[in-house]
Amino acid sequence: MKIAILAGDGIGPEIVAQAVRILEALKSDGLKFELEPGLLGGCAVDATGEPFPEATRRLVADADAVILGAVGGPQYDMLPRQLRPEQGLLGMRKMLCLFANLRPAVLYPELANASTLKPEIVAGLDILIVRELTGDIYFGEPRGIERRDGQRVGFNTMIYSEAEIGRIAHVAFRVARKRNRRVCSVDKMNVLECTQLWRDVVVETSKEYPDVELSHMLVDNAAMQLVRNPRQFDVIVTGNMFGDILSDEASMLTVGLTGSIGMLPSASLDGRNKGLYEPIHGSAPDIAGKDLANPLATILSAAMMLRYTFDQEAVAARIENAVKNVLAQGYRTEDIYEPGMKRVGTAEISDAVLANMCS
Ligand code: IPM
Ligand code: MG
Numbered sequence: 001m002k003i004a005i006l007a008g009d010g011i012g013p014e015i016v017a018q019a020v021r022i023l024e025a026l027k028s029d030g031l032k033f034e035l036e037p038g039l040l041g042g043c044a045v046d047a048t049g050e051p052f053p054e055a056t057r058r059l060v061a062d063a064d065a066v067i068l069g070a071v072g073g074p075q076y077d078m079l080p081r082q083l084r085p086e087q088g089l090l091g092m093r094k095m096l097c098l099f100a101n102l103r104p105a106v107l108y109p110e111l112a113n114a115s116t117l118k119p120e121i122v123a124g125l126d127i128l129i130v131r132e133l134t135g136d137i138y139f140g141e142p143r144g145i146e147r148r149d150g151q152r153v154g155f156n157t158m159i160y161s162e163a164e165i166g167r168i169a170h171v172a173f174r175v176a177r178k179r180n181r182r183v184c185s186v187d188k189m190n191v192l193e194c195t196q197l198w199r200d201v202v203v204e205t206s207k208e209y210p211d212v213e214l215s216h217m218l219v220d221n222a223a224m225q226l227v228r229n230p231r232q233f234d235v236i237v238t239g240n241m242f243g244d245i246l247s248d249e250a251s252m253l254t255v256g257l258t259g260s261i262g263m264l265p266s267a268s269l270d271g272r273n274k275g276l277y278e279p280i281h282g283s284a285p286d287i288a289g290k291d292l293a294n295p296l297a298t299i300l301s302a303a304m305m306l307r308y309t310f311d312q313e314a315v316a317a318r319i320e321n322a323v324k325n326v327l328a329q330g331y332r333t334e335d336i337y338e339p340g341m342k343r344v345g346t347a348e349i350s351d352a353v354l355a356n357m358c359s
Helices: 012-028 042-048 054-062 085-095 109-114 162-177 193-206 219-228 240-255 296-308 313-328 346-358
Strands: 002-008 034-038 065-070 100-106 126-132 144-148 151-155 182-187 213-218 235-238 265-269 275-279
Touching: 002 012, 002 042, 002 054, 012 034, 012 065, 012 296, 012 346, 034 054, 042 085, 054 085, 065 296, 100 162, 100 240, 109 313, 126 162, 126 240, 162 182, 162 193, 162 235, 182 193, 182 219, 182 240, 193 213, 213 219, 219 235, 219 240, 235 240, 265 296, 275 296, 296 313, 296 346, 313 346
Parallel strands: 002 034, 002 065, 065 275, 126 235, 182 213, 182 235
Antiparallel strands: 100 126, 100 265, 144 151, 265 275
């Protein structure tokens, strides 16, 4: 088994180093895999002039799984669009056909006070957002900014084929079977034809899953319901852009008050077993190199990799339980710190995870 390690930019290298420590520890326990580093994003632009260089394309094409830190930084915002770090990430998602993005939002009881919502609204929260990741307005053509009738116009194309909708719907129904068997499909069918097709195909696909309850919600209402009564949701399935927005919102339900999205992992899958695993947060250049970054989302992403790509449920659960214990023991990085807790840095909280994995 080969794992490509793409640390990326900003806090990426610091948090990925901690996930690597956890994986190395599992190696000495008998799990077999090779870790191979590569460049993606701004660091790749600096080194090679491209955000997704050829060597990285080969590395990720050969790997069974990819662990990514985060990409991007203000110094790259002035570059032409095709050279920006984000294009490296989007290019890799597309090249590897990683169409299914799983973003769990789980509330750790220890962090209930850190939510911007009242503890009784979020207690026990456990939502899985299934976001389509290689279609929609992100990739639709035509797109651009051009002059028409003496002024500039900007345009993008929201487009989905029924095959693209069907395959993500299947993923959502299948994961729902391992959870509470409820899928809520989010669209904007009252305005957008593209999402009318989305709804139709999701309904057609649902016929194969009579044991899973399907409901539909318009995206504006879904954004509201997520803060009004988030526990009504089990699995949410939606397109690329709505999923981008709703998953950031869902992350705030769990650790909002502190402003941290440092707890949430994600998996991007190709429908076979290959996957890209990354925290949902960004590269946080403002805190890079200060031993302030929270590595837990990246460590939890490595756990998702062990579950989905390598089918090692027990090992994945061992990491997740270690993270729970670390929180119960009061260890907190700056972003989730509350008075009375033990304030620790990036490496120190990972030491605690390792210690809990061994015990
Ligand atoms: C995400 C990010 C990316 C996206 C950006 C960095 C291109 O926001 O993974 O949610 O929009 O998909
Ligand atoms: Mg996003």
